[in-house]
Amino acid sequence: MNRIDATFERLRGKGEKAFIAYIMAGDPSLQDTETLVLVLERAGADVIELGVPFSDPIADGPVIQRAAERALRSGTSLRKILQAVKTLRTRTQIPLVLMAYYNTIHALGEGAFCKQAVEAGIDGLIVPDMPPEEAGPLEPAAAETGLRLIFLLAPTSTAVRRNMVARRSRGFLYYVSLTGITGAKLTDLADVGRNVAKIRRVADVPVAVGFGIATAQDAAQVAGIADGVIVGSAIVRQVGEHQNHPGLADRVGQFVQSLKAAMKAA
């Protein structure tokens, strides 16, 4: 069974929500990423998203832009990330999802990418600049290899699009909590609640909410309305601030622990 599906099923059995932690692969180095994945798992993350750095990340705010720049400076590429994942798989079975802009996948070839990603131990894929309309080459390749192709919905999505994305998203569905880019501030939680409820009526897969979730309180509140809580920029900011510090792993671990604890208490 795919690790994402298994994890959501296990959590559902316990009445818990998934904590999904995002870090940029290769920030500040791929060696750090290997360490951080294990730290995040120990701190309570249920799924880990690994960002693939791209030179032109149009969906990302300054925090993740800077992280991508650091990762590219350290020589990170999709190929090297898959190598690192292969190594990691000898030490952890936590579900791993790649978040990659389309061109980094296209450069490798859609079919070859899916094959290599699954062989390395990747479970799911999010492509922030690929709406379902453009998934022609990737969707069948993902389905064939068992890679879960996760689509996104946003506050601006219409009912027609909600139905389409709900039908096609695999693993889980990523609801973007706000009209904006990563790292923006979440202001309208009631609106998120209403939209997640609408999505749940048409989606068979779990619904996870991301963008703008920065504090333990945010995480606890979103856990009350969705199946999963995705935290990206807030964790990446910790990595950025402590990147040259020997206590990097501890700091990030403590931060994630505090979010996960708040979710459980909610």
Add this chain to the structure above:
Amino acid sequence: MATIPDQHGRFGAYGGRYVPETLMPAILELEQAYLKARCDRAFQVELAHYLTLYVGRPTPLYFAERLTKRLSGAKIYLKREDLCHTGAHKINNSIGQVLLARRMKKKRVIAETGAGQHGVATATAAAMFGMACEVYMGTEDMQRQALNVFRMRLLGATVTGVEAGSRTLKDAINEAMRDWTTNVRTTNYILGSVLGPHPYPMMIRDFQSIIGREARKQVLAEQGRLPDYLVACVGGGSNSIGLFHAFLKDRGVRMVGVEAGGLGLESGKHAARFAGGRPGVLHGTMTYLLQDDDGQINLTHSVSAGLDYAAVGPEHSFYHDADRIRYTSATDDEALAAFDLLTCEEGIMPALESAHAVAEVVKLAPRLKKKHVIVVNLSGRGDKDVQQVARIKGVTL
């Protein structure tokens, strides 16, 4: 060929809509609004009104007699887009899109700009219609096109510098797309070239294709026949597709698109996407891109900010593969020499972008016979580049 793009915004394998979900509804709405406006007579009458009385169309097709003599080959005609209000063809598109934004009841427009011409054109149209306008521009470009930055500010626009990547056009588009993603409900993004997600490449081509429709009539009236060659510079590719489009079915008319050769193709410092790139996805569209093996977008170089961009419009990629348009490049030095040549021979100072097209004419015309006719798109005037040219020549103003 007139039927492209298809309903998915595809020019063969190129184009499409690779954007975040947040923008998809807005892009579909924009497409619907545009398709409606395109066949609405009232919209076309309004557009024609502003193009005639505000922009100053039709622009002349001017026989460059001295340049023709000097190169002693084909007859050279200049399509004088430099005479448009604000000094370049960009306003043809800005007026069209701002009129559309007004119909869509948007209160704010944003734009990216490289050379500053599209920013100035959009700030101008926004000022005329009383709309808020914010223009994103790489800080490297702000420095080399300081005059245009000041013009935009005089027009009441906010100019926001982008301090990322190569600090040029690519980075300005990234930031404009982020702004649009955040403010999509109130704001229209006025893209400046035949780039980005569908419907932009189609819509902007339509707005710019007036250049070729006029030129076709003018050259027929003047010469009694169609030209042998059309030449235009290609950054994103809006002035070139604008000139070429009305001639695509005329099999005898050859077309040459001139990309920025920068310091030379072998130097790696250029923006020649067809010579040095391969297909990929940037800024919402599948097209030829300058990128590395991992799909990271390369930094580009050109003396002209308007050509300094890693991607080319998807329709160009289609005509490149179909062998309908030939693409070549001119180096910084060749463009600067052409700038001097046209200035001295004709008393017309071209924009450094357009000087790349003139540089190709310098190579092409002497190889042709006197009976042959070349139409070159003089897409913009060089006033904005005077400071930059002085800097290059080591002259302190």
